[in-house]
Amino acid sequence: MKVSDRVNGIAPSGSIQVAAQITNLRNQGRDIIGLNVGEPDFSPRESILEAIYEALKAGKTRYSYVRGEPELRSAIAGYFNMRCKTDIHQENILVGNGSKQIIFNTFQSILNDGDEVIVPIPYWVTIPESIKLAGGESIFVNSKENFHLDINAIKKAISKKTKAIYINTPNNPSGVVYTREELTELGKLCIEHDLMLVSDEAYESLTYDTEFISPLMLGEEIAKRSVSIQSFSKTFCMTGFRVGYMVAHEDFIKKVDSFQGHLCGNIPSFTQLGAVNAIKHQEEIIGEMLSTMKERRDVAFKLFSQLFKTNEPQGAFYLFLDITPYIEKGLVKDSMEMVQKLIEEAGVALVPGKFFGMNNYIRLAFTDTVERIELAYEKIQKVLA
Structure with missing residues (x-):
């Protein structure tokens, strides 16, 4: 074949x-x-499984909202605001089949053929392939010796074809958590060159003796051109449930909603209620x-x-x-x-x-x-x- x-x-x-x-x-x-x-x-916590079982018994087995159940998106917004001290709403949330699909959604929604995405090294294995599938090209940039961002190297890599910068914090595989200062510098670069900042934050809950910073915490100008990609897999030990989400400007969410509507529609309705229960027991x-x-x-x-x-x-x-x-x-x-x-x-x-x-x-x-x-x-x- x-x-x-x-x-x-x-x-x-x-x-x-x-x-x-x-x-x-x-x-x-x-x-x-x-x-x-x-x-x-x-x-997974037993109450998550019980919530899913109750949802199944209650008939939560049919098509639902493409971008996610309102109850879940509202719960996610509350969780994100609590963790990141932001003021986002459920209109800023789209739920998908794990953070892998959310990454795929993002690049499919922002890249045209030949567009470039700057990717600091080391990077997660899926990123170059997701960019390639969206018609884009990964421009790899070395990080500093301690794996923190080399802002000058990133700046030099920006070209007329550059559409976005991708980062992963906390980082897989290095374990580095990017600082407020380096993310602010990166955000200013994105403003100056009209770029999207794609921030993969699947490990945001797993930080040790340091502060987690999302670009969405760094003021309106940086936040409105940033996409935060999150997952229930690592945070709530729900890897097989396939629940991920993005946090972004409402206008971008609407566009991605249209794309996901043709790609896969909603994730399972009953799984989403399990995710709501997970947030209730986050601590x-x-x-x-x-x-x-x-x-x-x-x-x-x-x-x-x-x-x-x-x-x-x-x-x-x-x-x-x-x-x-x-x-x-x-x-x-x-x-x-x-x-x-x-x-x-x-x-x-x-x-x-x-x-x-x-x-x-x-x-x-x-x-x-x-x-x-x-x-x-x-x-x-x-x-x-």
């Missing part, structure tokens, strides 16, 4: 490829410690996860910084490990080879930095128990000794 050049040109998701390999090895009886998975190992859900993840971060950073150069994550749940010394010693040639070596010889799965634009790094997710993280360290230490 012939497929389009557009689909043929898509690179498979590297993280999904690694996950598939690990599943296959486990089916063969191998005990693999999966520090590759960007998914919290918490179950318990986020508090428990944040406390656990901070403990794991502290343990993982203390251990793995003995083997690799790495920054202490300010947010999300990843360590980005520099493998340059092992490449220079000839132990491996790149991140792909290092990840395969650790899977085969240590029984520990990580993700190659190649998929994040940095082939001399590997990503570790501290989404398993402290005991498993410590065991993974012992196994990797033996392989690299």
Whole structure:
């Protein structure tokens, strides 16, 4: 069967490829410690499941509002205002099938063929493909050594074709949380050059000892050209429920609503009521996860910084490990080879930095128990000794 050049040109998701390999090895009886998975190992709160069950019994099984149930959008607006000290309303919200679809919606809605999007390195694996599918081109820009934004490099990358700047804070894979100062500078660049600022904030609830800042918090001029992309997956441990949303100017929401109406319509009505329940219990859900993840971060950073150069994550749940010394010693040639070596010889799965634009790094997710993280360290230490 012939497929389009557009689909043929898509690179498979590297993280999904690694996950598939690990599943296959486990089916063969191998005990693999999966520090590759960007998914919290918490179950959804029982009340969320009960709310969905009650919604099903009440007949919430039919078509609904494309942009999301008013009750959910109102709850999201309240949550966002509380977290970010903003004054947005449900008219500023559109709900979609996870943040992946919201990212897809955004680029499809702002890009024409040949438009450019500036993407700081490292970046999430899905971003270049989403831009490509929208007819755009990713212009990759190196970040500073500590993975914070290099505003001067971004400024130099702006051309007549530039339509938007994409950022991810807290960052996957580096764990960096961008500061108010650097985001304000970035926002001023967007105003000066009439650009959109696409801010992927899926990990906004997972910040450690630092302040999360969204561009929507930085004044009306920056906010009206910004899109905040959020997810229930990480914040509320609802990865399989596929609930994501965007926060943006009402005029932009209306345009994206039209696009989503043809793409998929609404997400399941009953799932949305589960999301409403999650927001009602936000303090318990986020508090428990944040406390656990901070403990794991502290343990993982203390251990793995003995083997690799790495920054202490300010947010999300990843360590980005520099493998340059092992490449220079000839132990491996790149991140792909290092990840395969650790899977085969240590029984520990990580993700190659190649998929994040940095082939001399590997990503570790501290989404398993402290005991498993410590065991993974012992196994990797033996392989690299």
